[in-house]
Amino acid sequence: MGLEAFNLKPLSRSNINISPNAIIGEGVRIGDNTVVHDGVEIGAGSIIGSNCTLGEPLTASYSDSNYVQPSTVIGKEAVIRSHTILYAGSTFGAGLHTGHHAVIREHCTIGDHCSVGTFGDLQGHITMGNHCRLHSSVHLAQGTRLGSFVFIYPFAVTTNDRFPPSTETIAPMIGDYTQIGVHAVILAGVHIGKHCLVAANATVNRDAADHSFLVGSPAVLKGDVRELVDAGGHPLYPWPARFDRGMPWKNDL
Amino acid sequence: MGLEAFNLKPLSRSNINISPNAIIGEGVRIGDNTVVHDGVEIGAGSIIGSNCTLGEPLTASYSDSNYVQPSTVIGKEAVIRSHTILYAGSTFGAGLHTGHHAVIREHCTIGDHCSVGTFGDLQGHITMGNHCRLHSSVHLAQGTRLGSFVFIYPFAVTTNDRFPPSTETIAPMIGDYTQIGVHAVILAGVHIGKHCLVAANATVNRDAADHSFLVGSPAVLKGDVRELVDAGGHPLYPWPARFDRGMPWKNDL
């Protein structure tokens, strides 16, 4: 057990409510007014902001006297910013970052080094590989599946119901390295390949092959991302080639 | 008076600040750090999450020494999730559900069994019938009027000012059973009929008759919802016909 008061001088932390059945790793720091529920495990070196709720009990707990709280595992060195709510029953790899006010519902399986920005809204049962980055205000429908290195920008949304309301839903799948622009809409059941670029405000209503550059509402295939060049004529995509070859993706290009 | 500590073991609730002039029904449970202001009435069996503010005083209270706090009525069996803010002066029927971080401003009149999702933003003076469901991140302009069984999906917005900024505003009206897709915009003063379907990312700038299927920006009438069929050729709309005939709408089809 390694809980210590958040070391920011000159505030002494107050009103932290931690279940005796939570497991707090070495060197974890927790801010004011945060609640850590039963069955939560926080990895060593993590920083938890103020006013958070970790291990929020599922809706079933409201009325089911036999409710069993599922475990919640937060990997080492997480940074969970203030007013974030993580439901019980999810597993997060190492290096999770959240922005402020993020909400992540139950039964998500998130890899290492992923981030969910301010006002992020993950509706549960979501899977993510490693190194995904959701900027602010991304809404992912229940069941959405992301590969690794998927980056999604503000107000983008995935949906899981084409003709609402329905009792059967099917969520989208987005491949490795794909970039989803601001205000993009990915409709129910769509599969987007690897290394794609979805433009700002596009509405994607059918599957897209690897390297697709998608534009418009409904989105059309504008070209292959490998045709996009910068002002100097250098190719822009696949984007990992623009960064250091020593990065984690060096074997994937 | 029926206040009891939120019964989730093993946390004992703390730092709940309830006005002596609030009325708390039988069996109500309230989470940590929640504030309940003067004049709030919470119906029996309701569950209030942590970090909420119920009966938030109106802006007039900041400077008006004669400010009178209007009453706030929350019907029975509400589920108000954490970090929700309900202003004073609204009335909610039975079975209200809110997501996390929702904000509902003053003088709303909301029927029974309505829900406002996470990051919902209701700007006040809004009316809703019964069984409306706002998914996450729905923004309703001040004065918006919804019928019953209206479902609205993430990032959809109603507006009340066509050529901003104006001193006179006129909000939209949306009829029973209508479905408003993700990222749809309903412009000021528009009346949308019953049983309509507004597609994802549509911008509706004029009135629409019952059963309209609206697509695009600006939206055009793509057809009649009754022409839409599923993969098996079965009609999709009016959608209540796809659900159990014993549902509340049995006399409305």
Add this chain to the structure above:
Amino acid sequence: MGLEAFNLKPLSRSNINISPNAIIGEGVRIGDNTVVHDGVEIGAGSIIGSNCTLGEPLTASYSDSNYVQPSTVIGKEAVIRSHTILYAGSTFGAGLHTGHHAVIREHCTIGDHCSVGTFGDLQGHITMGNHCRLHSSVHLAQGTRLGSFVFIYPFAVTTNDRFPPSTETIAPMIGDYTQIGVHAVILAGVHIGKHCLVAANATVNRDAADHSFLVGSPAVLKGDVRELVDAGGHPLYPWPARFDRGMPWKNDL
């Protein structure tokens, strides 16, 4: 030092955590569970809601033992609504208003009488003149520059990276009096002139001269705002002319 308990009867304020190195002006009122960090100065007559964090330490503070907290200056008569987070290192003029759950990151320079609505998300290093109004759920990319009297409506976004992800970013600039409609997207590096009107759901991907009326995705120049008239044939823009000539802009028309 002028701190007093928030005077709303019948609640007595509790659990307020204020750094001894913060400066609290005369007559400032602060709500429950709010944290005020080191180096924050709050102007006289300000009202701070509950569950706020003022002077949130920068990310560098998590690991840098030599971290120096920059000062945060909030001008007089601010109204900062509940659950707002202001990072350290920004300067706000007089009369700042925020909605609920707003997040304003570090090193912003904001003029007098500006407002940032509920769920507002300012990514830092942003400049604003005076009298800007951001309605709910406006997301401004890091480095965005606004003139004075710029009004921006819900779910509008500025971006700073045209072909993401990039290491170099360039943010937009928006001129005085311009109105940005709901769901509008202003792409990286775009300069929008003064007195423009950007329609709902428009995607602006290139510069726009003063008085432009921009519509569509990608946006096209639909006309000059001075051609727009109301039902009575009166010009709608420049909009300050529709308001009292005694307003602050009287010398700017």
